[in-house]
Amino acid sequence: MYRVLREPLLHFLLIGIGMFVVFAYLNPSSMDDPRRISVSRADLLTFMQYQARAIDGERLNIILDQLPEDKMQKVIDDYVREEVLFREAKSLGLDRYDYTAKRRLVQRMEYTLRDLVDSVDISQETLSKYYAQHQAAYYVESEITFTHVFISTKNRVPEAALLVAERTLQQLQQRRELFNHATSYGDRFLYHSNYIGKGAQTVLDHFGAGFQQQVFALSEDTLNTWQGPILSEYGYHLVQVASIKKGYQPELKEVYARVMSDAQRYEQQKLLDGAIDVIVADYKIFVEKDGITSGSGLASQPVTVTLDAS
Amino acid sequence: MFISDRSQGRFLFGSQFAAGMFIAVAMPFASAADNAVKNADEQLPIYSSPVREGNTNLYWGDTHLHTRDSADAYTMLTHLSREDAFRFARGEKVKADNGMPVRLRRPLDFLAITDHAEYLGIFSQLADNNANLKGWKLGEEWRDLLQKGMNKELTLSWSIAIQGSDEKYKVPLDLQKSIWSESAEVADRYNEPGLFTAFIGYEWTSMISGDNLHRVVIFKDDAKLASQVLPFSAQHSTDPVDLWNALADYETKTGGEVLAIAHNGNVSNGRMFAPTGVDGKLIDSAYAEKRARWEPVYEATQIKGDGEAHPYLSPDDEFADYETWDQGNITLTTPKKPEMLQYEYVRSGLKEGLRHEANLGTNPFKFGLVGSTDSHTGLSTPYEDNFFGKFGDDEPSADRTNKLMAGQLQEVWKLVASGLAAVWAEENTRSSLFSAIKRREVYATTGTRITLRFFGGWSFTNDDLLSSDFDRIGYIKGVPMGGDLFGKEVKRSPTFMVAAARDPLGANLDRVQVVKGWLDDKGLTHEKVYDVALSDGRKLDKRSGKAPAVGNTVNIKDASYSNSIGDAELATVWTDPDFNSSQKAFYYVRVLEIPTPRWTAYDVKYLGADITNDAPMFVQERAYSSPIWYTP
Numbered sequence: 010m011y012r013v014l015r016e017p018l019l020h021f022l023l024i025g026i027g028m029f030v031v032f033a034y035l036n037p038s039s040m041d042d043p044r045r046i047s048v049s050r051a052d053l054l055t056f057m058q059y060q061a062r063a064i065d066g067e068r069l070n071i072i073l074d075q076l077p078e079d080k081m082q083k084v085i086d087d088y089v090r091e092e093v094l095f096r097e098a099k100s101l102g103l104d105r106y107d108y109t110a111k112r113r114l115v116q117r118m119e120y121t122l123r124d125l126v127d128s129v130d131i132s133q134e135t136l137s138k139y140y141a142q143h144q145a146a147y148y149v150e151s152e153i154t155f156t157h158v159f160i161s162t163k164n165r166v167p168e169a170a171l172l173v174a175e176r177t178l179q180q181l182q183q184r185r186e187l188f189n190h191a192t193s194y195g196d197r198f199l200y201h202s203n204y205i206g207k208g209a210q211t212v213l214d215h216f217g218a219g220f221q222q223q224v225f226a227l228s229e230d231t232l233n234t235w236q237g238p239i240l241s242e243y244g245y246h247l248v249q250v251a252s253i254k255k256g257y258q259p260e261l262k263e264v265y266a267r268v269m270s271d272a273q274r275y276e277q278q279k280l281l282d283g284a285i286d287v288i289v290a291d292y293k294i295f296v297e298k299d300g301i302t303s304g305s306g307l308a309s310q311p312v313t314v315t316l317d318a319s
Numbered sequence: 320m321f322i323s324d325r326s327q328g329r330f331l332f333g334s335q336f337a338a339g340m341f342i343a344v345a346m347p348f349a350s351a352a353d354n355a356v357k358n359a360d361e362q363l364p365i366y367s368s369p370v371r372e373g374n375t376n377l378y379w380g381d382t383h384l385h386t387r388d389s390a391d392a393y394t395m396l397t398h399l400s401r402e403d404a405f406r407f408a409r410g411e412k413v414k415a416d417n418g419m420p421v422r423l424r425r426p427l428d429f430l431a432i433t434d435h436a437e438y439l440g441i442f443s444q445l446a447d448n449n450a451n452l453k454g455w456k457l458g459e460e461w462r463d464l465l466q467k468g469m470n471k472e473l474t475l476s477w478s479i480a481i482q483g484s485d486e487k488y489k490v491p492l493d494l495q496k497s498i499w500s501e502s503a504e505v506a507d508r509y510n511e512p513g514l515f516t517a518f519i520g521y522e523w524t525s526m527i528s529g530d531n532l533h534r535v536v537i538f539k540d541d542a543k544l545a546s547q548v549l550p551f552s553a554q555h556s557t558d559p560v561d562l563w564n565a566l567a568d569y570e571t572k573t574g575g576e577v578l579a580i581a582h583n584g585n586v587s588n589g590r591m592f593a594p595t596g597v598d599g600k601l602i603d604s605a606y607a608e609k610r611a612r613w614e615p616v617y618e619a620t621q622i623k624g625d626g627e628a629h630p631y632l633s634p635d636d637e638f639a640d641y642e643t644w645d646q647g648n649i650t651l652t653t654p655k656k657p658e659m660l661q662y663e664y665v666r667s668g669l670k671e672g673l674r675h676e677a678n679l680g681t682n683p684f685k686f687g688l689v690g691s692t693d694s695h696t697g698l699s700t701p702y703e704d705n706f707f708g709k710f711g712d713d714e715p716s717a718d719r720t721n722k723l724m725a726g727q728l729q730e731v732w733k734l735v736a737s738g739l740a741a742v743w744a745e746e747n748t749r750s751s752l753f754s755a756i757k758r759r760e761v762y763a764t765t766g767t768r769i770t771l772r773f774f775g776g777w778s779f780t781n782d783d784l785l786s787s788d789f790d791r792i793g794y795i796k797g798v799p800m801g802g803d804l805f806g807k808e809v810k811r812s813p814t815f816m817v818a819a820a821r822d823p824l825g826a827n828l829d830r831v832q833v834v835k836g837w838l839d840d841k842g843l844t845h846e847k848v849y850d851v852a853l854s855d856g857r858k859l860d861k862r863s864g865k866a867p868a869v870g871n872t873v874n875i876k877d878a879s880y881s882n883s884i885g886d887a888e889l890a891t892v893w894t895d896p897d898f899n900s901s902q903k904a905f906y907y908v909r910v911l912e913i914p915t916p917r918w919t920a921y922d923v924k925y926l927g928a929d930i931t932n933d934a935p936m937f938v939q940e941r942a943y944s945s946p947i948w949y950t951p
Binding site: 055058112113114116117120158159191192193194195196197198199200201202214215242243 | 376396398416446463464467468470472770784785786787788789791818820823824887888890
């Protein structure tokens, strides 16, 4: 089956059918006649640039002027041959099946449209409305600042480690040891000693879920005192929390610049989508499913979407 | 059989995939870890490394990213702008060029957008039919090509023009100036000291007969200084010496600071670390001094292949063949010959450096290591589970893996989801990060966020390693990665303190290795890889000296793995058993993760891709520290 599809003979046959279809359906007298090719000097120059893989237009202009008759005819023939095959490929819909070509064109079209909606002015009202609708994106997560003394369970039995942890805690409490002296006690921890303004996710990643929940749950009156021991994936921790900032929803003015630029982008995208919708509305869409076709839309350009597997 | 682990459910191509490519949100975990950072003054005096008040924090970023302002990106369907790229890096949601909404699960701490200097920003202006282009002949011709959709011809024409010195190829000066200062101002706008660093940068695109000598150029300064010069392009010169001179001119003229980072020696066909310069002459001490001065770090791993080591050069190193690209030069116009390889890879380059130092008095290849993406999509996506490819053209789709990169080069499945630059710096500001890069206190990863500390000294002990302030001890008793050890008639061997922790969202570690290179008394270079820490209590085999393999939990069909093997953390104090105090040497660390699915496995599972059997389906991601050098 697949071998048949690769047969050159079949290709010629298909091309023949394609030409017939084109011939039958289009008005041969029109200037838009797909079977009429006018070759201009500019066309030839572009073609030669393409062939020569060079962009020196001036040089090519001179070369074109000096081409002998037969060479000139050869250029024209090659150009015509390429143009004909290009049109035939298009009329056979081969461009439809070249996904890269399709995507490139789609992107260029989007880009062209984007230029039309370049600058958008946002009113205060629109901005407030946008912020109200997208509050979650600006929520400030809870943050914690703490230091810790680490007692590893790697080279100790858990009971011994716990004992060391409790004894160290006593020392820290009795001496009212300061935040920045924590590194004079305990073992090397694999990540950091101090965590400044970190979110729950970082604490979770570095210590595991149990530790994260316990340290965030410490109450106000334990701030700036030594607490613990809290168990993590790696051992016991004696912690001194300097602050826990509860998560909150900021006022608009606090995040004004960010919201403004997001709102602008959002409005631009809306305009762009609107512009595309208008173009789409000019097409008639038929959706085929289980052999039944249902259609909608207005006008000239039918697009058929087939959903069934066959 | 395959145990579900904590990484499950965090993968990008999860069930959310159909609804769009939303990446789970996370706070920037690596920023300002150990010191509260207030809005620091950007114009602080330059940090001086020996005097150290606080400790350093780890910051993650990308020093090499392209947007639509790079001509090749633009013609390959990338339309995301610099603004989009910065917003994405900072953790905001943007729409990729393939239409998918995307957001990083962990934002970056810093980013340098380094679009090609040659025709910087021109192509997007061609498409916009910008009035500035009127009267510029080449621009008008290109606009016509673009409007006719002749992108391939346009790319070809561009690649010829970028190294053309002829006047007709030049962008009008006013246009160059306005585009450059505007792009520098965009970086200023997104730079927020203490929170996010946006570097001003560009790429110098020299490729003599298709042999890659590209460098990204990164400024410490703001737009006010950086806009006082124009990007130095391959149209000015294809010789890196001229680039370095231009960078020196910038510093003299403005009092600012700038550096260059070379990349892709693997497609330089023997030119990157060659004993001869572009002029064909043997490199001399002037060359060595300039190179060492302007190129403190090298980009060891990126989307077009990993450049740490090559199996041909390091036959005893079973992990040397990682994402190797050795078909030919960057344009694939000249095939690779084995004798080129020694001048292309990090390890052999570092060895060459020792040899040159003995002859010239200066080591031209005394570089630290960073990784970066070199993505041309505006999206810095180095993870296996969120890989967006090289160009807009090969962003996620079922058929992308069988396309060719840029329509004509390597198969897309060969692209590498790599890498990241990790920087140990005091704070997240332009000046602090820039200084850290200059003193080489940086390391490379292939995209994973392995935490890696590496100190060299003469008296580290196991107690130091176990101490909770081991990093402070590291600085007091020794030097960090990128540093130097000196000694005359030293009787003892140097000790190295190394601690590696897995990516908190990633895979366990397999092993830590120290790679040593040295110059013997006859002037010959050697290398040796030591396994210094192994997971799961493994021991080296007494007879072979090799470690047993860590195992493999990757389920290719499910694109999953399990942390049931490997360790979360590996740390050790290692003493060089083969030390010879009269020989120059360097030491760097390589950390290997346990095997995890490669991006191709995610494409099969979540996009339904049909990929050739030649494509690998799992990888062992890794980190490479900057070296510590010993000089007698």
